[in-house]
Each structure stands twice: as structure tokens, then as C-alpha cells.
Amino acid sequence: MSENFAIDGLAPTQRIRGVLAPALTPFKADLAPDRERFISHCRWLLSQNCGLAPFGTTSEANSLSKDERTSLLDALVAAGVDPLRIMPGTGCCSIIETVDLTTHAVKHGCAGVLVLPPFYYKDVTEEGLYRYFSEVVQGVGDARLRIYLYNIPPLTIVRITPRLVERLLRAYPNAIAGMKDSSGDWNNTKTFLDMFSTDGFDVFVGSETFLLANMRNGGAGTISATANVNPAAIYQLFAECVGQSKFNNGESKLEHRQAQLNVVREVFSSTRFPSMIAALKQAIAIYANDPEWSSVRPPLVKLTTAQAKLLATELNSQRFAMTELRIN
Amino acid sequence: MSENFAIDGLAPTQRIRGVLAPALTPFKADLAPDRERFISHCRWLLSQNCGLAPFGTTSEANSLSKDERTSLLDALVAAGVDPLRIMPGTGCCSIIETVDLTTHAVKHGCAGVLVLPPFYYKDVTEEGLYRYFSEVVQGVGDARLRIYLYNIPPLTIVRITPRLVERLLRAYPNAIAGMKDSSGDWNNTKTFLDMFSTDGFDVFVGSETFLLANMRNGGAGTISATANVNPAAIYQLFAECVGQSKFNNGESKLEHRQAQLNVVREVFSSTRFPSMIAALKQAIAIYANDPEWSSVRPPLVKLTTAQAKLLATELNSQRFAMTELRIN
Numbered sequence: 001m002s003e004n005f006a007i008d009g010l011a012p013t014q015r016i017r018g019v020l021a022p023a024l025t026p027f028k029a030d031l032a033p034d035r036e037r038f039i040s041h042c043r044w045l046l047s048q049n050c051g052l053a054p055f056g057t058t059s060e061a062n063s064l065s066k067d068e069r070t071s072l073l074d075a076l077v078a079a080g081v082d083p084l085r086i087m088p089g090t091g092c093c094s095i096i097e098t099v100d101l102t103t104h105a106v107k108h109g110c111a112g113v114l115v116l117p118p119f120y121y122k123d124v125t126e127e128g129l130y131r132y133f134s135e136v137v138q139g140v141g142d143a144r145l146r147i148y149l150y151n152i153p154p155l156t157i158v159r160i161t162p163r164l165v166e167r168l169l170r171a172y173p174n175a176i177a178g179m180k181d182s183s184g185d186w187n188n189t190k191t192f193l194d195m196f197s198t199d200g201f202d203v204f205v206g207s208e209t210f211l212l213a214n215m216r217n218g219g220a221g222t223i224s225a226t227a228n229v230n231p232a233a234i235y236q237l238f239a240e241c242v243g244q245s246k247f248n249n250g251e252s253k254l255e256h257r258q259a260q261l262n263v264v265r266e267v268f269s270s271t272r273f274p275s276m277i278a279a280l281k282q283a284i285a286i287y288a289n290d291p292e293w294s295s296v297r298p299p300l301v302k303l304t305t306a307q308a309k310l311l312a313t314e315l316n317s318q319r320f321a322m323t324e325l326r327i328n
Numbered sequence: 329m330s331e332n333f334a335i336d337g338l339a340p341t342q343r344i345r346g347v348l349a350p351a352l353t354p355f356k357a358d359l360a361p362d363r364e365r366f367i368s369h370c371r372w373l374l375s376q377n378c379g380l381a382p383f384g385t386t387s388e389a390n391s392l393s394k395d396e397r398t399s400l401l402d403a404l405v406a407a408g409v410d411p412l413r414i415m416p417g418t419g420c421c422s423i424i425e426t427v428d429l430t431t432h433a434v435k436h437g438c439a440g441v442l443v444l445p446p447f448y449y450k451d452v453t454e455e456g457l458y459r460y461f462s463e464v465v466q467g468v469g470d471a472r473l474r475i476y477l478y479n480i481p482p483l484t485i486v487r488i489t490p491r492l493v494e495r496l497l498r499a500y501p502n503a504i505a506g507m508k509d510s511s512g513d514w515n516n517t518k519t520f521l522d523m524f525s526t527d528g529f530d531v532f533v534g535s536e537t538f539l540l541a542n543m544r545n546g547g548a549g550t551i552s553a554t555a556n557v558n559p560a561a562i563y564q565l566f567a568e569c570v571g572q573s574k575f576n577n578g579e580s581k582l583e584h585r586q587a588q589l590n591v592v593r594e595v596f597s598s599t600r601f602p603s604m605i606a607a608l609k610q611a612i613a614i615y616a617n618d619p620e621w622s623s624v625r626p627p628l629v630k631l632t633t634a635q636a637k638l639l640a641t642e643l644n645s646q647r648f649a650m651t652e653l654r655i656n
Binding site: 031057062063064065066068093094095096097100117118119120121122123124125127128129131132134135154155157158274275297298299300301 | 625
């Protein structure tokens with residue numbers, strides 16, 4: 001299915017673009033991270049033309065300790081994965097810990113870092129968030145730093161606003177590289193694209209549902225949970241949007257592909273499952289015939305047997321639209 | 329003002345009760361924690377008959393790193409503060425980090441720990457939260473563990489429900505010692521008191537506004553931000569409620585004291601200040617004539633000069649009702 005138009009081999013000055021998977025974090029029976037399954041999964045994602053955005057929401061990053069996060073990134077790089085295809089999540093509530101994780105990623109030569117706003121306090125001011133990110137940029141103090149601001153108000157409640165981006169871009173034009181918008185509101189994404197995309201500010205949408213719209217409006221791609229199970233098909237739409245496909249990329253064809261992606265995503269975002277994360281892990285468990293993949297850390301819960309059966313049935317009926325999973 | 333009815337000298341089997349201050353964390357100019365000012369402030373709070381609940385919301389605990397938290401607790405104990413008067417906050421999003429901080433507190437012999445639910449994911453299930461706290465209890469694996477569940481839905485969104493408490497109490501009757509309810513909803517607190525207070529489940533209210541009501545209904549006291557600046561007056565009401573005061577503690581007298589406390593609290597919770605935390609720190613800066621005390625870590629911001637002046641004026645007019653601050 002995949003066209004294999006690689007997005008790797010970027011020169012260090014080039015920005016990461018395309019489809020990035022917030023790589024799921026597999027756990028062992030004792031809930032420790034499963035390094036081998038993690039690396040295998042990441043390698044498979046790369047083979048499907050996906051970049052990696054490990055330690056995101058879908059990765060259960062905030063359920064990991066700081067040490068687990070640094071150790072998994074070390075393992076990924078040690079396994080030979082090109083850091084220029086990795087954008088790890090490094091945002092914590094504490095500036096100190098965000099600076100530590102970000103410095104670690106920059107030292108590995110990662111393409112960038114995806115940084116949540118501090119999410120414990122609510123009703124914080126724009127000034128407070130500006131100072132938070134300023135402290136992070138100054139604390140890391142490395143010209144290679146590329147920050148992608150992570151706007152996900154359904155989970156953080158705290159929002160990345162256009163005025164905050166404007167101030168940060170003015171103060172740190174090299175360090176502030178873009179954002180991931182998981183607001184779920186296309187009008188919100190469009191506002192950022194209209195205001196900043198011509199300034200070299202790269203907007204990734206947090207769901208492939210908005211990928212076509214994003215690419216039509218100067219966006220950089222998508223960082224989407226579903227890329228963990230459907231990477232090639234999502235990449236295919238990206239490739240056609242940027243004219244890298246040998247296929248006819250007329251508008252109606254693109255819209256048809258977008259519609260197919262949406263159908264698959266809807267399976268995983270169904271409220272019949274306790275969370276999309278648990279459903280994605282269950283899908284890998286099913287396709288790879290590897291039940292251990294279904295584990296999640298509390299407070300998340302895995303699918304019940306009945307829910308897992310329902311998911312298997314639904315996936316089977318959607319198989320025409322979905323990447324065949326070939327986890328090694 | 330204070331009656332000096334000490335709540336210290338508890339036998340190890342006795343539970344901590346009374347008025348606990350979620351001790352503010354002072355910062356130096358470079359935003360590093362100021363250990364000396366922290367210890368001085370904690371000592372002053374103890375001298376006012378307050379127990380300590382450091383590393384709470386008011387302490388900006390989630391803006392600290394794990395290492396900063398353990399190092400400050402080490403310093404407090406090394407300074408000779410009785411661990412039986414300390415209930416540190418240890419709840420993080422990650423089970424691993426919550427277990428680490430909790431184990432550290434238990435090894436110090438602290439009276440208990442105040443544990444937030446994991447607060448990154450929203451819409452989590454009761455089952456997921458039950459497993460989270462189960463993992464914490466089992467991960468710490470120490471018979472001395474006393475967990476106080478921290479319900480603060482305005483910040484966590486995630487709630488501690490009566491059904492969750494019921495399940496946890498049944499599974500871990502020794503480890504689950506009580507809760508702090510910062511829901512701001514007396515009916516919610518009352519539900520927990522009615523259901524569990526006769527089972528040795530100690531309910532602290534998260535604001536002294538509800539202290540009289542809590543004590544009339546079998547509660548254990550309050551863990552309140554304002555105790556950082558008004559400890560003796562809050563303790564006075566507690567002491568009178570439990571019959572430890574030599575003063576007349578008729579109902580109308582108690583209600584009068586409660587009303588006085590409420591007036592002081594309203595000064596600090598005014599929306600004219602960016603946050604109650606910043607206002608409390610500014611109050612100490614004013615009374616101790618120590619401007620460095622006003623620092624907060626981003627995303628919080630300190631009061632502007634105009635806001636600081638307004639606070640000084642308001643405090644002056646409320647002085648009759650408030651503990652005189654005597655920070656050494």
C-alpha cells in the first residue's frame with residue numbers, strides 16, 4: 001500500500017514534516033515499559049514512512065517517570081533510529097523537569113520536542129505561560145532547540161493562544177518551531193495557520209481527520225494517535241497532498257482518502273471503549289497476536305474481553321481502509 | 329492570641345488532626361527553592377499550633393521537581409521538625425513517582441501523605457483510579473503508610489468519589505486514612521463524613537470556611553492555604569470546637585470566629601489578584617518586610633506593584649482578625 005516516499009534523510013537545518021506517530025508505550029505484565037516491543041513498534045512505524053513522536057498523550061507519557069522516558073529514548077537511539085525522525089514529548093508541570101527532558105532530547109540530536117504547557121494550575125495567565133516557555137528556552141540554552149507547542153485543551157484545560165505564540169515567536173524565533181493542535185476545532189487550527197504558517201511556524205494537526213484541510217492551508221502534517229495502527233494510509237494522503245505520489249491527486253481523490261481515514265479513526269474513538277489509547281493497544285494485540293500489548297497503566301484501563309471482541313469485529317469490517325499491521 | 333494547645337506529641341498510632349498548613353515554598357531570585365526561608369516559615373507555623381502539609385497545591389508542588397521535593401523534606405526533618413506533624417503531598421501523574429515520593433515520606437516517619445489522583449487524563453474510570461491507588465499502596469508496601477486522598481476537582485478535574493473511597497477502604501483499611509476535600513462544596517464533604525467518618529476515615533476540609541461545619545460533623549480539621557498567614561486564629565476555632573479552649577465555646581461564639589476567618593480568607597481569594605498563592609506570598613513579603621518572599625514559579629505570576637499595594641491596604645483593615653505574622 002505504502003509508496004515508500006521517505007521523509008528521512010533530512011539535512012539538520014530542515015524541519016521534520018509529514019505523519020508522526022505518538023508511539024504507544026507497551027508494558028510488561030508488571031507494568032514496566034517493554035523496551036523490545038517499543039523499539040520493534042517504532043521501527044515498524046518508520047518503515048511505514050512515519051516519524052516518531054514518542055512520550056505524547058497516546059504514549060501514556062505522564063504515567064511514566066522521568067527516568068523511564070529518558071531511558072526509552074536512549075534505547076531508541078541506541079537501536080539505530082535516526083534522531084532527526086524523533087520529536088519526543090518533554091512537557092511537564094515543572095520547568096526543571098521539562099528542561100531536563102528537553103536537554104536530553106536536544107543532546108541526542110532529536111528533530112524537535114513537543115512541549116505541553118504546565119497543566120496542574122488552571123486559569124493561568126498568558127504572561128505566566130510566556131514565562132514558563134521562556135524559562136524552558138533559556139534553561140536549555142542550546143541553539144539546536146526546536147520547540148513544538150502542544151495545544152490539547154481537552155486534557156490540559158490550559159490553552160496555547162495565538163497571542164502567546166506571537167510573543168514567543170518574537171522572542172525566540174529559532175527555538176519556537178511550530179505546534180501540534182489537538183483542540184479538535186479546525187477553526188482554531190486555521191487561526192494559527194493564517195497567523196503564523198508563513199513565518200516558518202509548522203502546524204501539525206492532532207488528528208488525521210484534519211490532515212487534508214491542514215495541508216491545503218500551509219500545514220506541516222499530523223501527529224496522530226491512529227498513526228500507530230494506520231500509518232501507511234495516513235502517509236499516503238500526506239504524500240499526495242504534497243505532490244509526492246505517483247497517483248492521481250485530484251481533489252476528489254484526496255477527499256475520498258480523507259473520508260476513508262475518518263472511518264478508521266471513528267472505530268478507535270468510539271465511546272464504547274474506555275479510551276482510544278486502550279483501543280489502539282488492543283488492536284495491536286489482535287493483529288500481532290500478542291495479548292501483552294493490551295496493557296495500559298492506571299488510571300487507564302484496558303478493554304474488557306467483550307470490548308476486545310467488538311473491536312476485532314469492527315476492525316475486520318474496516319480492513320479495506322486500514323494499513324495491515326506487521327509488527328515483528 | 330494563640331492558646332498553645334499543642335497537637336504534637338502524638339503517639340505513632342494516633343492520627344494527625346487539627347489545622348495543617350500547605351506550606352508555601354519560597355524561591356530565591358533564580359527561582360531555586362529557598363531552603364532557609366522554607367524552614368523558618370515551617371517552624372513559625374508549628375509555633376502557631378499548625379501541622380505541616382508541604383508540597384500541596386499552595387506549595388507549588390507540581391512546579392517543583394521530584395528531587396527538589398525530597399531534598400526539601402530531608403532538610404525539614406534534618407532541621408529537627410517532628411515528622412509526626414508533617415503530611416507531605418506526594419501525588420504525581422505517574423505511579424512510579426508517587427510511590428517514590430510516598431516511600432521517602434514513610435521512611436521519614438511522616439504522619440501521612442496527601443495524594444492527588446493522577447490528573448493528566450480526564451474522564452478516567454473509577455476502576456482506573458482504584459487500580460492507581462492500589463498500585464501505590466502495594467508499591468510502597470509499608471504498614472506505616474497512611475494515605476489521605478486529595479480531592480480537588482477544580483484543578484484535577486478528576487474526582488475522588490464516595491464509591492472509590494468505599495472500595496479503597498475495604499481493600500486497604502489501614503493504609504487509607506482519610507481525605508482532604510477541596511471541592512468547595514460542603515454537600516460533597518458532608519457525604520464523605522456521613523459515609524465514612526465513623527470508620528476512622530479522617531476528613532479535612534480544604535478551606536477553613538468549612539471548619540466549623542466539618543468539626544460539627546465528625547471531621548478531623550482543615551488543611552488550608554490561608555493557614556500560611558492566619559494559623560493561630562484558625563487553630564483557635566479548631567481548639568474551641570474540640571473543647572480544648574479555656575474560652576467560652578458557645579455556638580454563637582464559634583460562629584462569630586468562623587465569620588471572622590471567612591472575612592480574612594476572602595481578602596486572599598479575591599479575583600483582583602492573579603492567584604491566592606501569589607497573594608499569600610505577597611502578604612508574607614509585606615509582614616516580614618522581605619520582598620523575596622513574593623516570588624512564584626511560572627506559570628504563576630506574582631502580584632503587580634499596584635496589586636501588592638491593594639493587598640497591603642486590605643490586610644491593614646482586616647488586621648484585627650488575623651494572626652500577626654512573626655516570621656523570623
